[in-house]
Amino acid sequence: MLLGAVADDFTGASDLANTLAKGGMATTQFVGIGAGDAPAGCEAGVVALKTRSIAPQEAVRQSLEAARWLLRQGCRQIVFKYCSTFDSTPQGNIGPVAEALLDELGAEVAVVCPAFPTTGRRLFMGHLFVGDRLLNESGMENHPLNPMTDADIRRWLRHQTKGEVGHVPLHVVRGGAEAVGATFEVERSAGRRLVVADATSDEDLLVLGRAIAGHRLVTGGSGIAIGLPTNFREEGLLSPDAEPLPRARGLGVVLCGSCSRASQAQVRAYLERAPGLAIDPAELVARRMTAELAADWVCRRADALPIVYSTSEPSGVTTAQERFGREEIAGTIERFFGELARSLADSGYRRIVVGGGETSGAVVEALGVKSMRIGPEIDPGVPALVADRNGPLGLALKSGNFGASDFFEKALRQVGLP
């Protein structure tokens, strides 16, 4: 393995795996810290953790463990993948994990770049935009777990770090890889080990990719990895052959626990063509709705590719959180989706499309799959995945804000055959 990545959630992991696979690296997504060694021929390994919203110390512990495993597989460079909307709180976990990885790898400096222009995430003057809105006016200020209330990534990150934060402005990036390298050097010698780099286009990300070819640690959204496969290819380290993927075949279902604006629109669009079961958090708490009941509801509509969703507008989320507690209700809903997915997979469902990073983590962990291979891209940042669970199981793990409005329908088609 040449390149190893530690991702703080499951959809983010498949987003990065997608970028590396498109860049020509033989890529595997691992579920949690790999048991044993990676399969032969794996050039890039992405370890999917569920550390975005847990206590910072535990996020650090798991991230270090994953990085050590990747280093034992031979990796020369480690990517710490977080969300392109920089999902975190003033306590972490991006800063604490990045600083701990710098120490672990003996690295003096690392880039911080959540930009992903294809999905509208651009960084200018250290400020993150989503489309034409600042991050804190993009809907992300209403996120159920980590409301993003400041678009200044340098300031937000600084709440989380021990050290000062540096910056590579866009005009330097436009000056080319050498100019970027020189700025990294200035920041490093001033003791600023985490350096936010502006990027508003893929060309900027390619420049950054060249500039950080020799960095032991890279941190960012999947965009920062666009240029990394080329660095390995230019060294003659990548194999030209790709092994064909097995194809999943069987019943399909959509499970959505994301409440993002994009997911709300996707759920609405999907409900026009398929039956849906809306999950009311209060019903789950009262045990009037259970995974068993939902599985039964799905199985009675098996041919219609149904959707089960807890997706709600911000007011519904706030009501549930005030009544039951933010973390408690999130955990209850996630456990529900996990149990539902396991029960459906046990009854023959071979195509499972999931909306939401935390929800995807709960589902994949409950399914007990250990690794996934990367198939074609469904929409930017979301590939079709194939796991082995008594035969090929097709999955798609959609980040909350990714995908076009017809995503669910397309995803079910691409992750396998009926």
Ligand SMILES: Nc1ncnc2c1ncn2[C@@H]1O[C@H](COP(=O)(O)OP(=O)(O)OP(=O)(O)O)[C@@H](O)[C@H]1O
């Ligand atoms: N109706 C609801 N009320 C309160 N919390 C909810 C509701 N529906 C889902 N949740 C919780 O909100 C969280 C949504 O996070 P998730 O990561 O799945 O989606 P997302 O944040 O939109 O996606 P991503 O992290 O990929 O951007 C989960 O913990 C989920 O259980």
Ligand SMILES: O=C(O)[C@@H](O)C(=O)CO
């Ligand atoms: O970077 C992104 O936006 C996504 O890969 C993600 O991490 C959402 O959970």
